[in-house]
Amino acid sequence: MAGEFNRVDITCEGGEELSLVMKSVSKEKLSTSIQLGLPREATFYNELAPRLGKVVPRAWYAHGDLLTGEKVILMENIASMVPAGVFFGPGNPNNWGLDLPQLSSEAGSPPAEQVAKQAFLCYAQLHAEFWQSEQLLQLSWLRGADWYQGRGQDSWQAAQQMAADSWSEIRAENSKAPADQAPEALQWDPHLVACLEVSFGKVSWQQFQSDIRAIHWTLVQGDCHPGNALWPGQESSSGEEMKLIDFEMVGIGSGAQELGQFLISHMTPALRRSCERSLVASYHQELTSRLRARGLEAEASAYSLEMCWSDYVAGGAGRWLWFVPYLAKVCPAKVAQYFNDQTAAFLTDHFPNPAQVGQPRV
Template sequence: MVTEPSFSVVLFNLWVWMQTVILFGYSKSKAYLRSFFFPSEDPSNTEWIQSVLRNKFTHLPPIVDIHESSQALNGGGLVGLLYSVELAYGKRDSSAGYPRSIVVKQGKGHFQARLYARYSGSAREAIFYQTLVPKHGILLSCVPEIYYSRGDLRSGECIIVMEDLKDEVVPSGHLLGNQCWGEVPIPIELEMVSQDEVLRTIFMKMADIHVHFWRSRTLLMHDWLKGVSWRKGVGKLSWEVAMCNMRNRWSRLRDKSVFTPLLRDTIDGLLERTSWSRWQKLNDITSPDTPFTLVHGDFHANNILFRIENREPRTVFVDWSEVGIGCPFTELAQFMISNATIEFRRAHERDLWKVSWKIIHLQFQSVFTQFICIL
């Protein structure tokens, strides 16, 4: 049975809807007025793209033509667009070394998409590229190069301009046998890479990120990160709205024949026992026993691009719209469940967890040694 929302949840939804109407009209009017004085944030505007890229490439030749690539990109989702834009320069002889194409990710312009973007907080990906990535080399090494990024959680606006890696990378899901799009071409340098190597490379890279931000109090200063306000005891009503949506979605799915009775009973029990007070107790960040760190939030194989660089495997993590703080072990466990075969997990996951725990232990030793030296 579908859960009936409480009166406070209904009021919350109405308040978000009214705010979105106001902010939607304001942002549209602001963009229109601003366009009289500055190049608009329009990926088809050569003047704007020129100014964006010149922040990175000082001597960029004049761009004379821009058009959307005919090669489709998977992604975008309910609220966003993801596409490649090809660039043509006026001086062909001096354009070597400059991008021939870029990837643009932006929110859809209609009201319904903006409303959903406000509920989901999808603009946090742009804020993540603006604020956290430039300050941490470990993040810079595993995300695409970002030429421009702007996001606003209040209005749901989001636009990101990044490097185009389509000729250099393969989604890890393709290497791991996820062929839901049919057969896909694999570059010859990746044909000999085993699934074991792909999984190990991804697992250990994310473990490094988890260790770098392990119980970092500075993460709690970024309220735009998913889960931060809840773990600080703020936002009970928004949490209840999220749980109400979760229960309603499950009620529409639970009677499908693909679910076993045991799975249905387990999920029913979990949702029944879940409450704000219980969630707060389990996620008490003031307790030294509560693990938390920076997590990707949507850590599945097709959000992880794989390539060989200088004969070494390299991963590029994309789609950080769910980035937040959370339990690192849950994220890695979910990745293994979703992407590794049962045989691989039985043979290797214990060793992977031991190695990742060793990294955490060594990090603790390093921090403790520095602390003793300061004293």
């Protein structure tokens, strides 16, 4: 997001040496940081991350100010780890220009399905630790905390309007004759267009409030994709575990929605179709096992695999129905085309009838 990174080498009084990374916000990006509430990441590391153990990097110091946009986090240097996105092939724009075979081989070349499964187990740990915790609702710095208590309609509506305005502009451009369209104009899949039309036609705060009463909510990373997970490299210490990073958009929401966002972002449709059921099942098994270990037997029993699958499908679709028009306006056409195609494939697989899609998820 808006973070800048600098390496900090420290020699302690007793002679011990530490290599840390400082994540901060530059002056040029303070306004964006304020607008999006990105300093919340520091509060996450101070107040919630200690409950997650090694699934997130250790932070020695974290300070964030939502009013000024300032943020400084000193965390462990995990440069030996590899962004998990590199194992998903050259499709995603984050991988363009990278030496993927070299990067992958440095970490043992695990198949994308294996990497996704391990990431889903990490998300299960995150989600189970804070499963429908009333404590979260009292943390006003979390994205969505107000929304889940019936407050903050204006901010929710503003977030929806960002994508809705983009879609209106795209519709106007697409209505022009082909000769009058920009040469780099995106190719819009008809089924994707139909789903977008239905989805934005359903935007309603009242319906959102009704929908979230049926959602099994928890703490969510908020910006869930393979680039925000790290896989141990060959130089990582023995026993190093996969880690989740970048909690600038941390908030309250559907846990299984994050899985849909993750796979649509990076996994090829063909591979996704072959393994998404088993990946969601692995997540569900780990999630419910961890809930039972916490003494939450009733909560685990109440969340069936089919509920989890439904949340994965509806949440993944809803999140990307918000992203697609927004990205189409702010990204180069080639980048936006990739995400259009990924989302279109998911919608074709899971929503053959566009009338079944829900409103976009912000």
